[in-house]
Amino acid sequence: MLVGYMRVSKADGSQTTDLQRDALLAAGIDAYSLYEDSASGKKDDRPELASCLKALRNGDTLVVWKLDRLGRDLRHLVNVVHDLAERGIGLKVLTGQGAAIDTTTASGKLVFGIFAALAEFERELISERTLAGLASARARGRNGGRPYKMTPAKVHLAMASMGRPGTKVRDLCNELGITRQTLYRHVSPAGELRPDGKKLLNLK
Structure with a gap:
């Protein structure tokens, strides 16, 4: 079964999901299988996305208009798709930079594998910068990290x-x-x- 997810960045009515809705319907998704959020992608509280992900079942495919409609950032996107893959659910992107992604196909999985590698690379860089910052702070007599716990x-x-x-x-x-x-x-x-x-x- 195909399930569609839409999102607009502003909740004040200045943006609509008409273009996304038309594209998703044209892709063969039934109107009752569409989920829509009206909030910034940076916000964790996206109730319709949560409902959408919960409703998906093994063998289903989640369809989005563009990649930026689904993930807050690359890491969040990779985590979401990894979770979908673990549950036997595919992802298909209709247009934009991620239009080559269709994890139900071999080539689409390859493309997403590149995204996953980039996200891992990003995590490694952040970790390296954090460790370097802590080492620099210690060299100057400052100890980073959380304060000691109460005893x-x-x-x-x-x-x-x-x-x-x-x-x-x-x-x-x-x-x-x-x-x-x-x-x-x-x-x-x-x-x-x-x-x-x-x-x-x-x-x-």
Whole structure:
């Protein structure tokens, strides 16, 4: 079964899906098998896309007018199509830069394989840049990454410190290596245990 997905970038009515709808109908898709979102492709909340992907079954083919109607970016696009392939679902692009993609054919799979390789290349570059940035920061005496997690010992120190007048929360957080949010999830401004603190100390 053929299932079509459409999307416009603006939800204010300045764009319509008429051109996409006509092309999808001409490709043999029934009107009741069309899904439409009116939102930016950068937004994670695309309910009709979620419904469309959920409705697809093994042997179906998802048809889109252009590649940019489906994915937020290359990585997201590759992940979506990989998931479809795992479920035995094909993808066909009608026009634009991805018009050669039809994963129900051998040549179409080859073209998409190139896209997947580029996405992997992009991930490797991002990883390399991140590691290089952390190494550079460490060389300058700065440690990157997330702050250390709260520990039972830190909870006890936080309780004692927060209960004393004059304690500066920022200095305490720096000393314990935690964020202000983490501190307040475990200990109140008066030095009393909060639910997360009790849980960490195995108290009820």
